[in-house]
Amino acid sequence: MSTQNSQQQFRDPQARQPGDQGERGGARGAVRPDALGSALGWFGIGLGATELGAPDLVARAIGADDSAVSRTLTRIFGGHKIAGGVGVLGSEQPGRWLWGRVAGDLLDLSALALVAARRRVTGAGLARPLLAVGSVVGVTVLDVIAARRHSRAEAPGHLVHARSSTTIRRAPQDLYRRWHDFESLPTFMYHLDSVRTTDGTSHWKIRGPAGRKIKWDARIVEDRPDELIAWRSVGRSDVRNAGTVRFRPAPGGRGTEVQVDLEYQPPAGAAGVALAKVLGEEPGQLLAEDLRRFKQLMETGEVVRSEASPTGSRPASRLLRQHPARPLGRA
């Protein structure tokens, strides 16, 4: 069994195959904004809508004059905020849109500075624009926090790649067929809670700590019978990920070499924390245990249990959580 973990550029796992020239660009999945990100997204949409619909109200609130110019400017700002909010909530990369919001905040601040300067010249009070500056600065701080958090999660360097392989004494077609039955993957992939398939899309679920569910939908992106299955998350997934399993005959009639590559982008926020708890420090080791159980299943018909590891093989790091090697007793 061989295993590796690495953190590297999010690339199509298929492009990793030595000698394979077919680089296919970035894998696409979607990352949802965390709670702060979505709150800011909705806040932007709300404020933007007010600026668009009632520019005069907004202008008065910040102490600008009720001129046609300032109404138009306010409308433009509003449109920008709505687009930004929608971007944060709906795009694949909320982090970028949050940085867009930060840029918008800076525009707001410079506009407010102009307003204040004008009022100073005209001798009007500064209370209103300063109050507005205060709130915009507060929002800017939140936008920066959210944007940094998201872009860290979206940064290419944060991608986790795990690879593991094993040799199984079965024909490639048997292994291919068994793996293709995604719904039965949880029999040997213990971190999966369930996989359901409906017309071409599979719905994957992991149960995290405290019953928290992490979900994603995936589609098969390449399917070569008895050779290869590649899948990738689509739509609004909790975790962007892609995986490939390859089956090739082992030399000298030794069965089939099975190699799995997984890539995923840990999500920001609570979902990310939950996922990290499930996958642990070494996702490669977890994958190696999945493959060990797959091999047991395909060669012996079942996952092998000992009293110390009653549910089957687990990573070495979990030794401390083992039972002593003595009978378990009736549950």
Add this chain to the structure above:
Amino acid sequence: MRANCWLGRGEVEVRQVPDPQILNSHDAVIRVSKTAICGTDLHLYDGFVPTMMKGDVLGHEFMGEVVDVGHDVETLRIGDRVVVPFPIACGRCNTCLAGDYSLCENSNPNASLAEKILGHAPGGIFGYSHMLGGFPGGQAEYARVPFADIGPIKIEDDLPDERVLFLSDILPTGYMGAEFCDITPGDVIAVWGAGPVGQFAVASAFLLGAERVIVIDRFPYRLEMARDNSGAEPVNYEESDVREALLELTAGRGPDACIDAVGLEAHHFSHAAHSYDRAKQVTRQESDRPFALREAVRNCRNGGVVSVIGVYGGFVDKFPMGSLMNRGLTLRSGQCHVQRYLRPLLDRIRNGEIDPSFVITHRLGLDDAPHGFTTFRDKEDECMKVVLTP
């Protein structure tokens, strides 16, 4: 049920534990009729094998009656009398099919732990640490036996338990040690260690056609047993120089093959040498004391075979690699692939070619297991082999 549990270095205790149950569909549960204490248990007892846990049930040499079978078991029925081999093997992986059962690729659920320590993982073994699977052992009233169609051999005639019990381990182990030597007519074989494993290595070397077998130990009663039962020529290393004795007995050639049936707790006649390795062991600079192994390598004839059936757990110091390499020696080793030898050795027992019960010196109840451990470890009361009846 009652079971002999490991509690820590030098401490075992017979405790009440739950009865075993079927966990896999290829399992059987055995009511243990006889079980034994092995030299390997002493390594666990003395704390030399990593990944033991307080409360682990010991014992890998046992036999008994089938009392329950999982729904995929095909060859065994309730009531069958069976001897259980100590390595757990699936019988379906490439390694099992090649006959190397103790290296089964599927029987060790804690393989990743063994990989960390050993590089790659061997198969599972009953009552023998977590890195070898975390399976409870057979020094108990009952034991669960995984892959019941692959391991246990049915004993259908009325051979008494004591004649067949050692098929579980030490008889095949001694036999494999001799088989490693590729014995041809005229060969002289030297065996380090006259414990139960050494006794069967000696007997097997003769069965396989050795001209002469030399046995090396320091306990006269053990050397005498090898001489009287199998016709070995004893060398007591506390009384004579091993190298000189071997040169003399082989007219300067050196033994054609050397068997290490001592393992990692070897003793050294020179107090200074013993203290050197003991100190390294205690300070964890080496885990195993390889006196017998060093001697076996250095004394083997040019181009000969060194057969290591004594157990080692980790690392040794001052291994004479130069001697091994420059003189073209072959090193062979392994936990015994017991399943390979069950049928042919049962036949030899049935034919009367060998009666393994000659090594038994102590017959105790299971509850006396702790006493059995100290007696066997300290070689008190001329102890050779302890058999327990639950």
